[in-house]
Each structure stands twice: as C-alpha cells, then as structure tokens.
Amino acid sequence: MKAVGVIVEYNPFHNGHAYHLQAAKELAQADLAIAVMSGNFLQRGEPALISKWYRTRMALLNGVDIVLELPYRFATQKAETFANGAVTILDAIGCHSLCFGSESGDISSFFETVDYLDTHKERFDEKIKMNMKSGVSYPRALSLSFQSLSSPENILSLDKPNNILGFHYVKSIMQQKISILPLTVKRKNADYHDEHFATETIASATSIRKALFASKKENSSIEQYVPDATSTLLKEYLAVYGHFHEWENYWTYLRFRLLHMNPEELREVYEVEEGIEHRILAAALDSTTFKEFMQKLKTKRYTWTRLQRMCVHILTNTKKTDMKITSETPSYLRLLGMTKNGKEYLNKYKSQFSLPLISKLSAYKEDEILLDIRASRVYSFGIGNQTRERLLQQEYKQPPIYIE
Template identity: 80%
Template sequence: MKAVGLIVEYNPFHNGHAYHLQSAKETAQADVVVAVMSGNFLQRGEPALVSKWVRTKMALLNGVDIVLELPYQFATQKAETFANGAVSILDAIGCHSLCFGSESGDIKSFVQTVDYLDSHKEIFDENIKKNIKTGVSFPKALSLSFQSLSSTENLVSLEKPNNILGFHYIKALKHQKSPIIPLTVKRKNADYHDEHFATETIASATSIRKALFASKENNSPIEQYVPDATSRLLKEYLNDYGNFHEWEHYWNYLRLRLLHCKPEDLRDIYEVEEGIEHRLIAGALEAANFKEFMQKIKTKRYTWTRLQRICLHILTNTKKEDMIRTTDKATYLRLLGMTAMGKEYLNKFKTQFTLPLISKLSAYKENDIYLDIKASRVYSFGLGNQTQNKLLNQEFKQPPIYVE
C-alpha cells in the first residue's frame, strides 16, 4: 500500500482542498491519503473555525484516510518549524510521497531553490540579518534577501505564501534525509489570502470564513464552495455550540492575562522579546476588542501573524522553556481519525512506524503532549458557558473518528 502525505489545516475543508487531495492521490498513484492537520490553533496564531475533531470528520468524509494531529509546538510556529514537524510525522508513518499545493506548480524549481540557497547559505543568512536591522519583518527580510541573491536559474518565487511553505517542506525533507518524494499541485483560481469569492466553485478558506462570520446563520452563502459534508458539519457545529471560533471570543481572557501579568512575567512567554511586553500591556489597557488591540500593537517589525502567535502563547501560557526544548522532529503520532482503508494501512505497517502511535491520551504519559491538552482546554473557552464542558472533556473522551 502506497501512502501520499498532505500537510493541512482544513479551516474549513473546501472545494480547492478536494481538488488538491484528488490530484495528489492521482499524481502519487497512492492507495492511501495521510493528512497531518493542525489542531485547534493554527499556524497564523488563530483559533480554528471549528474543532479539530469536526475538521477531521470533514477530511475523512472527503477522501482522506488517516488524520494525524500536528502538535501545538509545530502547528503554531513559523513556516520552517511548522514544516519540520509535519514532515517528520509523514516520514515516521511511512509515506511514500508528500504533495503540497503551490502557486508555482513546478517541483523542480523548489528543489533547485533549496539547493541554491543551501550553497549560498552564509551570504543569504547575513543578508537576512542586515534587512531585519532596517526594521522590516522576518518574512520581508527573507524575501528581500532572496531577491538580492536570485540568479537566472529556475528558482521559485518566495513571495507567495504556499510557495514559501513548499520551499520549507522540501528543505525539511532534504535536511532530515527523508526518502519521501516531493510533489506539488498548482493552486487553482483562488489565492490563499483572497477575502472575496474568486470563481463560482473555488474560494479561499479566508473568504469562506469571512462569509460565515458575516452571516452567522445556518443558511450561509458558501454551499457552492464547499463539499456537502463540510456544509452539513458546519451547520451542525453552529447548532451544537452556538458559534464558530474567532479571536474576539478570546479577547477578555487574553486581556485578563495581559493586565494580570507584570512585564517580567510576560518575558517568560515564548516569542515575547525586544520589549514588546510593554506595548502589549499598554494596548490591553486601551483596546475595547481584539481587532482594536491588534491595530494598536502592530508595527513594521512585527507582522499581524507573528503578533497573533505571541498573543496565542500568552493566552495558553506557553513559556520559552516549553518550546525551546522542542526538537526539529515530532516525538509522537496523535491519531485523530481514519477510514477503513486507513485502518488497514495502520494495522499493516504500525510495527514499522518510527514514533509511537497514540489513539488514547491515557496511554501516553510524556510531557510533550501536554501543550496540545492545554491548548484544547483554552480553545473551549471560545464557546458559551453552556457548551464549554462538552468540548473541554472531548480531548480525553473522544476516540479516533472512524468512517467506513
């Protein structure tokens, strides 16, 4: 049985994801699709629209065979760390290939770009440091450094979000010496950050979420952009829990944390550095909501995404010591769900996996997974008081989802 790996967030699963999934399976000639999916909080430092369990069910009902959780210590970090964790999981479970979506669609250019920058690493890193000193953000410094080195060779543009992730996936495969074969599928129609519907059937997850929050009704105008299973599960979640998750629902908790802490306490939190703790406390004193708070603390140096990640780590009380001890690779495989085909694959190859497979939290005692548990507990506070407990207890009570 040949498995192709996907690295996903599915926030929520839409028609573009369905196209990528099917294309990946066909391109890789795979029997099984394994998805490494972020948990309840995502790479941009945001809460997922709906819980990881519902997003797992979306994935399984739409063609994924195995869903594994990307741990918090990788899922909520910069692209390089995010990629390292996800690739290590796909490698540990024995995937034959990894297929990602990109604006480029040319896998050779990704490989050549990684090789090119590895051979020019010293000057590339030095240029990044010089650009950061001018006050620009790290992603901008990376882009400027790349442009200064770029030759006439067939290199991929590192200005597009999916190209950047793809570059880091290839880099992780190379540096981890993984035998996984990289593949890429060109993104169809909608750009990653599009806030408006681009075509009649394909839309970005950003535009879908925007439409959902704008309507706040069961009959939201997204049906043509998502599979039936996604539409049904979103409606069920809204009925069961009363709302979808967004940062505004966590604002009071974040504000309490910020105003309760001394600056020196905040300095212990992961990614809080360069004196930004004072700016955070000042913003919390003045802002009436999360959006206003973000606008007050935003600077040229700190991107919106980086600030959201800092806020998330403050919210979850994730300290530098919790994350610094993290290696480049995951230490466990957390099974969230499987199909009959996925179950067959697990039964056949689990003795060959290079990391422990966890289907019950009670069976795993290592400290690493505590970050996931803590994040799930905090995530439940984005709901009303009457529905918090249901989600709060799900982390321990929910077995892996099975779809025949």
C-alpha cells in the same frame, strides 16, 4: 499500500482542498491519503473555525484516510518549524510521498531553490540581517534578501505563502535525508489570502471564513464553494456549540491574563522578545476589542501573524521553558481519525512506524502532549458556558473517529 501525505489545516475543508486531494492521489498513484492536520490553534496564530474533531470528520468524509494531529509545538510556529514537524510525522508513518499545493506548480523549481540558497547561505544570511536592521519583519527581510540575489531562471517566487511552505517542506526532506518524494499541484483559481470569492466554485478558506462570520449563522453564502459534508458539519457545529471560533471570542480571557501580568512575567512567554512586552501591556489596557488591540500592536517589524502567535502563547501560558523541554521533532503520532482503508493501513504497518501511535491520551504522558491538552482546554473557552464542558472533556473522551 502506497500512502501520499498532505499537510493541512482544513479551516474549513473546501472545493480547492478536494481538488488538491484528488490530484495528490493521482499524481502519487497512491492507495490512500494521510493528512497531518493542525490542532485547535493554527500556524497563523488563530483559533480554528471549528474543533479539530469536526475538521477530522470533514477530512475523512472528503477523501482523507488517516488524520494525525500536528502538535501545538509545531502547529503554531514559523514556516520552517511547522514544516519540520509535519514532514517528520509523514515520514514516521511511512508515507511514500508528500504532495502540497503551490503557486509555482513546478517541483523542480523547489529543488533548485533549496540548492541555490544552500550554496549562497552565507551571503543570503548577511542580507537578511542587514534588512532586519532596517526595521522590517523577518518575512519581508527574507523576501528582500532573496530578490537581491542574482538567481538562475528556474527559481521560486518566495513572496507567495504556499511557495514558502512548499520550499520548507522540500528543504526539510532534503536536510533530514528523508526518502519521501515531494510533489506539488498548482493552486487553482483562488489565492491563499483572497478575501473575496474569485470563481463560481473555488474560494480560499480566508474568504469562506469571512463570509461565514459576515452572514452570522447562515451557510448559504458558501455552499457552492464547499463539499456537502463540509456544509452539513458546519451547520451541525453551530447547532451544537452556538457559534464558530474567532479571536474576539477569546479577547476577554487574553486581556484578563495581560492585565494580571507584569513585564517580567510576560517576557517569559514564548516569542515575546525585544521589549515588545511593554507595548503589549499598554495596548491591552487601552483596547476594548482584539482587533483594536492588534491594530495598536502592529508595526513594520512585527507582522500580524507573528503577533497573533504571541497572543496564542500568552493565552495558553506557553513559556520559553515549555518549548525548550520538548523535542526538536515530534515524539508521537496522535491519531484523530481513519477510514476503513486507513484502518487497514495502520493494522498492516504500525509495527514499522518510527514513532509511537497514540489513540488514547491516558497511554502517553510525555511533556510535549501536555501543550496539546492545555491548548484544547483554552480553545473550549471560545464558546458559551452551556456547551463548553462537552468540548472541554472531548480531548480525553473522544476516541479516534472512524468512518467506514
């Protein structure tokens, strides 16, 4: 059985994802699709709209055959670390190929860009340092440095979010000398960060989430942009848990933590550096909402995404030492769900996997998975008291979801 891998968040699963998934299977001539999916906190430093278990069901009902969790250690990181973790998992479970969406749509340009920057690494790194000294953020310094190089014609635009992720996927495959074949599908219609609906059937996850929060508890405004299974599960989640997850739900807990910390304690938290702990503590004392807090923190040097990731690590009490004791690559495969086709693949090939497959938390006690457990516990506080216990216990009691 030939498996194509996809790296996803599905926050939530929409028509654009369905298009990508179908195109990935066709392009790879695959028998099944395996998704590595972020858990309850995401790469941009946000809580997922709905839990990883509901997003797993969305994935399985919409064409994915196996869903594995990308550990917190990689899911809440910059693009390079995020990519390394996800690619390692897909390789460990035996994927023949990886297919990702991109603004480029031309896989050759990814190979050429990786080769080009590797050849000019010293010069490129010098330009990044020079731009960083001017006070801009790292992503901006990266983009400026890339633009300043005299590059060949078939080189990627690295100021586009999916191109950047795709670049790191291909770079990780090449550096790790992994046999996975990278493939790409051009993004259709909507851009990653679009906040408004661009077409009649395709919209970005950002615009869908914005519409859901604006309409409070109604799904009608987004139904044409998502498959029926997504719409049904979003309604079910609201019925069970009362509302979706967003940063404002966690502001009281984040502020409580910050108001009980001193600068020395805050400096121990992962990604808190360069003296920003003083600015964070001052902003927490003087802000009544998460949005207000973030607006006071935002500078030219610190992107909104980087600051949100800091906030996630503060909220989950993830310290620099916690990240150091975990491995540089994933040490397990956490199974969240499978279809009948996926189960057949696991039964046939699991003895060949290069990492242990974990379906029960009680079977695995390594340090790295403790970060995932802690993140899930904290995530459960983003809903009301009456339903929190159900979500809190789910991390231990929920077996992998099975869809026939």
